[in-house]
Amino acid sequence: MYIIKLDAIDSTNAYLKSMTSVTLPKDFTVVASEVQTKGRGQMGTFWQSEKGKNLTVSVFKRVNTLNIDEQFFVSMAVSLAICQGLKKFRLPKLKIKWPNDILSEDKKICGILIENVIKNNSYVGSVIGFGLNVNQKFFYNLPNASSLYLLTGVLQDKDEVLSEVLNKLKLYLGLLDSGELAAIKEEYQSQLFRIHKPSTFKTQIGETFSGIIKGIDNDGKLRILIEDDIIKSFNFKEVNLLY
Structure with missing residues (x-):
């Protein structure tokens, strides 16, 4: 694992995507920044994050085993990895709100943005970005947002949280490489917010x-x-x- 830590960047996803335009980065290249000036969520939304309080991270994963029409399996694996990584911190009622928001007590604590790299009509990699609210205490005009601190009352070590999430990412993305697609889908569906309700x-x-x-x-x-x-x-x- 190759980790690049930055003080500030417009977007960790944009940083990694610019690297892929030249040559594919090493598998599991990680970019983490204390602040993003132009952090994005799904469908062009803006990700609100207070400097130094949260994790804004992107990971490049080479993809050799999936077809273009199987791209969503990466999203499933990433969602499950973050949920599993956060269990150590005793967050209540962790769920995945389709397609890939991570909730605790029905509050959003993590957003995921995955941008796939297609070359010569082949799916060769994914830039996996996530914003995880760790120690932020106030969210303006975001009634459904929360953080690890607000949900547990404990100030968390961001490096420890990042380490847990990255370890679970390696595990779940490894399952993709091994072709465990059915198992990933089954577990993902079991963790869906409001399934069967x-x-x-x-x-x-x-x-x-x-x-x-x-x-x-x-x-x-x-x-x-x-x-x-x-x-x-x-x-x-x-x-x-x-x-």
Whole structure:
């Protein structure tokens, strides 16, 4: 594992992606920064993080065993790795909110942004970015956000938290390399927030509807049981699960 630590950067994902445009970095190259000035979340959202309080990290993983249509297995493995890494810190009710937000007590503590590297129509690697709220105490206009400190009352050693997460990342991404796709999908589905429970969803155009999460497809679409016992699949741009 090769770790690059920075005081400040616009985006750790952008830093690693610029490296891939020249040549693929070493497998498991890690970039961690005390602050990101242009940290991003899913669909272009901004990741709010107080300097020095949280983990803003990106990891490059070479991919040799997955096809382009199997990209979501990386997201599943990363989500599970972060959940498992955080169990040491006794966070209550850890769950994965589809597609890959990490929740504790129904509050978001970690966001994940994965940008895949495609060369010559082949899937060759992933830039895995995550922002993990560790010791931040205040979140402005983010009622669903929290941190390890707020949930446990303990100021955490960020290096210890990072070490636990990276160790679990190596474990779960190794399972991908070994072809353990079915096991990863099964565990991911077991950890989904509100699976098998009546839930409310919002569409892109602002309409809401009720349904029950039944699982996911291999390409990451969410399978929802809606009216008339119909199961319909949605991608993350089509529907948002409300808290």
